[in-house]
Amino acid sequence: MPVPAEASTSTSPIPSFKELGIIDPLLEALGQMSFKKPTEIQVEALPHAFSGRDIIGVAETGSGKTAAFALPILQKLWEEPRGLFACVLAPTRELAYQISQQFDSLGSAIGVRCAVIVGGMNMVDQAVALAKRPHIVVATPGRLQDHLENTKGFSLRGIRFLVLDEADRLLDMDFGPIIDKILKVIPKERTTYLFSATMTTKVAKLQRASLTNPVRVEVSKKYTTVSTLLQYYLFIPYKQKEVNLIHICNTLAQNSIIIFTRTVMDCQRLAVILKTLGFPSVPLHGQMSQSSRLGALAKFKSGGRSVLVATDVASRGLDIPSVDAVINYDIPSHSKDYIHRVGRTARAGRAGKSITLVSQYDVELIQRIEAVIGKKMELWPTDAEEIALLRERVDEAARLAAKELKEQAKEGKGRRKRGREDIGSLDDRDRDDDVVEAGLPAKKLKKGRR
Numbered sequence: 226m227p228v229p230a231e232a233s234t235s236t237s238p239i240p241s242f243k244e245l246g247i248i249d250p251l252l253e254a255l256g257q258m259s260f261k262k263p264t265e266i267q268v269e270a271l272p273h274a275f276s277g278r279d280i281i282g283v284a285e286t287g288s289g290k291t292a293a294f295a296l297p298i299l300q301k302l303w304e305e306p307r308g309l310f311a312c313v314l315a316p317t318r319e320l321a322y323q324i325s326q327q328f329d330s331l332g333s334a335i336g337v338r339c340a341v342i343v344g345g346m347n348m349v350d351q352a353v354a355l356a357k358r359p360h361i362v363v364a365t366p367g368r369l370q371d372h373l374e375n376t377k378g379f380s381l382r383g384i385r386f387l388v389l390d391e392a393d394r395l396l397d398m399d400f401g402p403i404i405d406k407i408l409k410v411i412p413k414e415r416t417t418y419l420f421s422a423t424m425t426t427k428v429a430k431l432q433r434a435s436l437t438n439p440v441r442v443e444v445s446k447k448y449t450t451v452s453t454l455l456q457y458y459l460f461i462p463y464k465q466k467e468v469n470l471i472h473i474c475n476t477l478a479q480n481s482i483i484i485f486t487r488t489v490m491d492c493q494r495l496a497v498i499l500k501t502l503g504f505p506s507v508p509l510h511g512q513m514s515q516s517s518r519l520g521a522l523a524k525f526k527s528g529g530r531s532v533l534v535a536t537d538v539a540s541r542g543l544d545i546p547s548v549d550a551v552i553n554y555d556i557p558s559h560s561k562d563y564i565h566r567v568g569r570t571a572r573a574g575r576a577g578k579s580i581t582l583v584s585q586y587d588v589e590l591i592q593r594i595e596a597v598i599g600k601k602m603e604l605w606p607t608d609a610e611e612i613a614l615l616r617e618r619v620d621e622a623a624r625l626a627a628k629e630l631k632e633q634a635k636e637g638k639g640r641r642k643r644g645r646e647d648i649g650s651l652d653d654r655d656r657d658d659d660v661v662e663a664g665l666p667a668k669k670l671k672k673g674r675r
Contacts, residue, residue, distance in 0.1 A: 239263065245271045248300055250334035258330055264289030269442040271297060274418070279439035281432055282420040285568070288444060291327045291390070294418040298361070298386050299332045308338075308358025311386035312411070314366055314404065316394040318343040318515055319522060319543055324390065325363045337361060344368045345515030352376045366395065366403040373410055381411045388418045389431070394541060396427040408435055422541075423561070450564055450598050454571035455578040457605040458591060463584040465612075467498065468619045470554055472612050473580055473605070474504055474532065480549035481525070484534045485566050487555035490630075495554065496534040497626035502618065506532035509539050541565040546572070553581040556590050560597040580605050 239262055242255055263271070266284040273280055274297035284290045298311045315321040325339045340354040342364035348371070355362070355376060362369070362381075372379055389395060395404065417436050421428050424443075432439065450456065461469050474482065486492045489510045496508035507521045507530040518538075525533040526545055533539065540562060548570040557563045563581075570577030581602065583591045595601055 239268060246275050247271075247296060248303060250303065251296060251299060251331060253334050254331050257333070260292070264293075265444045266290050266442065267293045267296075269444060270294075273440045273442065274416075275300070277416060279417045279436040280419070281424075281436065281439045281441040282418065283422070283424055283441070283443040284420065285422055290420050291324055292331065294388050294390070294420065295324075295328050295331050298388075299328070299335065299337060301385065302332075302337065302360055303335050305385075306360075307383075308360060309362065309381065309384055310360045311362070311388065312369075312381055312384050313361065313363045313388040313390060314369070314395065314407070315363065315390050316365070316398055316400070317538060317541075318345060318365060319518065319538065320391065320541075321363045321365055322519065323544060325361070328361050328363070332360075339363060342368050342372060343515065345518075348372075348376075352379070355379045366400045366407065370403050370406055373407065381407075384411055384415060386416050386418070387411060387435070388420070389435070390420050391541065392419050392421040392428050392431060393423050393425050396425070396431060401427065401431070404431070405434070422565075450567060451571050453576045454567060455576070456567065456598075456600070456602045457578065457580045458583050458602040459580060459605040459607065460583045463586060466554065466582055466584065467495075467623060468612055468616050469582060469607065470495070470552065471498075471502060471615055471619050472607060473552060474499065475611075475615075477550050480531070481528070481547055482532045482550045482552060483525075483539065483545075483548055483566075483569050484532065484552045484554050485540065485557070486534065486536055487557075489536060491555065492534050492536050493630055494623070494626050497629055498619070498622045499532055499534065501622040501625055504532050505530045506534055509533055509535040511536065511538050537562060537566070540569070543569070544572075545569060547575075548572075549577060551577070551579040553579065556581055556583060556587045556594075558590065560594045563594045564598065 242252055242260070242263055245263060245268070247255070266282060266288045270280055270282055270290075270293040274294070280294075282290055282293060284293075294313075302310050313321075313324055315324055321341050321343050325341045328337060328339050331337075338357075338359040339361040340351070340357075340359040340363070342351050342355070342362060344365060344367060351368075351372065355372060356378065373381070389404070395401075417439075419428070419432060419436060419439070459469060459473070470484070484495060486495060489512050492508050492510045496506050499506040507524050509518060509521045509525075513521070521530075521533070522539075522543070522545075524530045537557070551567050551570050553563070553566060557566060567577075567579040570579065581591065581594075591602070
C-alpha cells in the first residue's frame, strides 16, 4: 500500500469556511454555533475530504476534529440524501452523544437524522431507531456489533463513510477484534476518516487494514499542555489526601472543579464526602447507568453542580466549556492520561489550573509526567493550621460516606436478588473506561464491553 501523503501546514492567512468550499446551509449552521473561522485541523483536512480522500487526522482533543469529519459527510449527504449514510465509532458513550449533538447542530438546516447506539440503553428502542434508517449512526463498537449480529434487517452494507474517532483510545480499550468484525461487514468502496491523538503501532495497523492511500494531516506533534494552564502539585502523606483535597476545594469554592480518581469506589466515596460537607458535587463513572451519567454531565455543564468527581471516563473527548480547575486526587499511571485530564481546563485560550496530589508512592510518576510536559510544576500553597481544623469534620464525613455506600450496596444486592433490575442494567454497569484508564491490563476486561 502506498505511504500516506503528508499534508503540510500552511503559513498563509486562515481561509474562511466559505473559501474552503462549505455550502450555504452548513455555513448558516456554523454561524448559529458561533464558529467564526476554521481551526488548524479543519483547514488542513477539509480540502482533502472534499476531494474524496481517506484521511488520517492526528490532533489533540479540543482541536475541532469533530467538525473536520462531520462537515464533509454532511455536505456529501446534501448532494446524495439517503439513510444509513455514515457510521462513526467512538470509544465512550459520552463522546458518542457529544458527536451526535454536533452532527445535529451542524446539520440542522438540512434535516439530518442521527441515532446514538451505545451500551446501557434499551436494545429494542435502538433497533426501532435503526429501522427508521437515520442518516448518521454514532456508536460504541460493542453495542454496534450486537445490533449487526442480532437486529433483523439492520446492516451497514450501504454506508458511504466510516469514522474511527479517538482511534488510539479505541485500541487501548481492546476494541480491535470488534472493529475487525465491523470492517468485514461494511463496503470496501467507502471513504474512511481515522482521527487519533497519537499514531501508535496499533493505530498504524488499523490504518493499513481500513484506509486506502490516505492523506495524513497532523497538527500536533507531541503530547503537551497549553501555556494558559497553571500546573501545581501538593506533596502529602497518603493518609492526608482527603483532608488536603477538602482544603483545596474550600480555597477554590467559587470555581468549577473536576476531581479525577483512579477507582469507582473512590469516586463514589469522595462525592458523598463532598456533598456531606456542603459542596454541590456529582459523581461520574462507568458503573452508573447511562441516563445517570448523562444527567451528571448535564448538571455540571449547566452549573447546577460545581464539582464533578470522575474516573477517567471523563478525561478525554468531552467538551465541557468552563472548567476552572482540575484536581488529580489520584495521579494517573500514564503521562498521556495526565495531559488529557488537565486538558479539561484552560480550553480555547482560557486560563485554568491543575493540582495533583502526590503521596510518597507517587514520586516517580510525577517526575515522569514533568519530563513529558517539559516543565516543573509549582508547589500549591497550603495552611497547616486550617488543614488541622478541618481534619475532624472530614474524618466524620468519611465515616458517614462509608456507611451510606455500604447501605447502598446492600439495597442494590437486594434488588438484584428480587429480580428488579431494569432491562440492560448489567450493561449499565460496564466499567471498561474505568478499568483501562486505571492502568490495569487489558486481558482482565470482560467480553461484551460497550
